Amino acid sequence: MNFISRKPWDPSLHKLTEESVYRNRTQHRRDFLASLGHGSIGLMASSLLIGCNEHKPDQKKLKAAADIQIPKASKAAYPAERNQAFTYGRDETVQEQAAIYTNFYEFSTSKQTYLYVDGFTPTPWEVKVDGLCDKPMTFDLDDLHSRFPLEERAYRHRCVETWAMCVPWTGFPLQALLKQVEPEPGAKYVQFETFNRPTEAQNIADSSFPWPYTEGLTIEEAMNDLTFLTTGIYGEPLPRQHGAPIRIVLPWKYGFKSIKSIVRITLTAKKPDTFWNVVNPREYGFEANVDPGVPHPRWSQSEEWMLGTRERFPTVKYNGYGDYVAKLYG
Numbered sequence: 396m397n398f399i400s401r402k403p404w405d406p407s408l409h410k411l412t413e414e415s416v417y418r419n420r421t422q423h424r425r426d427f428l429a430s431l432g433h434g435s436i437g438l439m440a441s442s443l444l445i446g447c448n449e450h451k452p453d454q455k456k457l458k459a460a461a462d463i464q465i466p467k468a469s470k471a472a473y474p475a476e477r478n479q480a481f482t483y484g485r486d487e488t489v490q491e492q493a494a495i496y497t498n499f500y501e502f503s504t505s506k507q508t509y510l511y512v513d514g515f516t517p518t519p520w521e522v523k524v525d526g527l528c529d530k531p532m533t534f535d536l537d538d539l540h541s542r543f544p545l546e547e548r549a550y551r552h553r554c555v556e557t558w559a560m561c562v563p564w565t566g567f568p569l570q571a572l573l574k575q576v577e578p579e580p581g582a583k584y585v586q587f588e589t590f591n592r593p594t595e596a597q598n599i600a601d602s603s604f605p606w607p608y609t610e611g612l613t614i615e616e617a618m619n620d621l622t623f624l625t626t627g628i629y630g631e632p633l634p635r636q637h638g639a640p641i642r643i644v645l646p647w648k649y650g651f652k653s654i655k656s657i658v659r660i661t662l663t664a665k666k667p668d669t670f671w672n673v674v675n676p677r678e679y680g681f682e683a684n685v686d687p688g689v690p691h692p693r694w695s696q697s698e699e700w701m702l703g704t705r706e707r708f709p710t711v712k713y714n715g716y717g718d719y720v721a722k723l724y725g
C-alpha cells in the first residue's frame with residue numbers, strides 16, 4: 396500500500412509552533428498536497444491543519460451529531476452512577492471541547508468529525524461476539540443496556556498525537572460481556588471491528604485505508620478491570636463522533652486502541668491485524684501503552700496538552716494506571 400510516511404498524528408504543527416509559521420507551513424503543505432492530486436493521501440495529511448482553538452463550533456451540527464435514537468428502555472440507563480474508584484486528578488474537559496476535537500477517520504481526517512457524521516445511522520445496532528468461545532452471541536442495544544449494569548468512570552485519555560482529555564464515560568467492563576460468551580482456553584487475543592459503510596462514512600468511500608478499522612488486545616488486557624465497553628459520555632449516549640453507539644475505552648493505552656462504533660468482537664488464537672499497525676507498523680505498535688520514555692519515531696511523548704485549556708502536563712507511564720495494568724507487562 397502506498398501510504399505517506401508522515402501521519403496526521405504528527406503534533407509538530409500544532410501548539411508547539413508559532414501561529415504565523417504554522418499558517419505558512421499549512422499553506423505550503425496544501426499547495427504540496429494539491430500537487431499530489433485529490434487522493435486519500437492528500438486528504439489524510441491535511442488533517443494536520445486544523446487546531447481546536449481555531450474552530451468555532453457549529454451548534455446545529457453538534458446537536459444533530461448527539462441526537463441518538465436509542466430505545467427508550469436503554470435511554471433510561473443514563474446518567475449512570477459514578478464509580479468513585481476513578482478520579483481524574485485534573486480538571487474535567489469541557490464537554491463541547493471534547494466533542495469538537497475527535498479522531499474518526501471513517502468520516503474525515505480533520506478533527507472536526509462531528510461536521511461529517513450526518514449520514515451515519517448508529518441505531519438500530521448489533522454487536523456480534525464470536526470466534527473461540529462456547530456461546531457466541533449477538534447483542535442489540537437493549538441487550539447491552541439491560542444485561543450489564545452501567546456505571547460512569549472518570550478516565551484520563553491520552554492520544555498518541557500528545558493531546559489529552561479527562562471525560563466521564565458510561566459503560567461496563569468488557570470482561571462482563573466476554574464471560575457471557577465463555578471464551579475457550581485457546582482464546583489468546585480479542586479483535587474488534589468497526590462498521591464498514593462507505594455510503595454513510597465518506598472517508599471510507601474516498602480513501603485507500605485498510606477498512607474496516609480494527610483493533611486488538613491480549614485476552615489478559617481484555618479481561619482487565621480498566622477495559623471499558625462504553626455506550627455513553629457526559630451522562631448521555633455517545634454522540635456519533637465519539638463512536639456511537641458502542642466503543643472501547645482503554646485509558647492506559649494511546650487513544651487509537653480505543654476503537655469506536657464496534658460491530659464485531661472475535662476471540663482468536665493468533666494476534667490480530669490492527670488498523671494503524673497495518674498502515675505503519677514502525678510508528679503504531681500493537682501494544683501501544685502510554686510511555687513517556689519511548690518517543691514516537693517523529694516526536695517526543697514526554698508531555699501532553701489538554702483539550703480546551705491547552706494546559707501541559709508531563710506524561711506518566713500507563714497514563715497513571717500502573718496499579719491496574721503494570722502486572723500485565725512484567
Ligand code: MTE
Pocket residue numbers: 496497498499500501553554555589608636637638649650651652653654655656
Ligand atoms: N475508532 C475508529 N473506528 N476510527 C478512528 O479513526 N480513532 C482513534 C480512536 N478510535 C478512531 C477510533 C483515535 S486516534 C483516538 S485518539 C480516539 O478514538 C479518540 O476518541 P475521541 O475522538 O472520542 O476523543
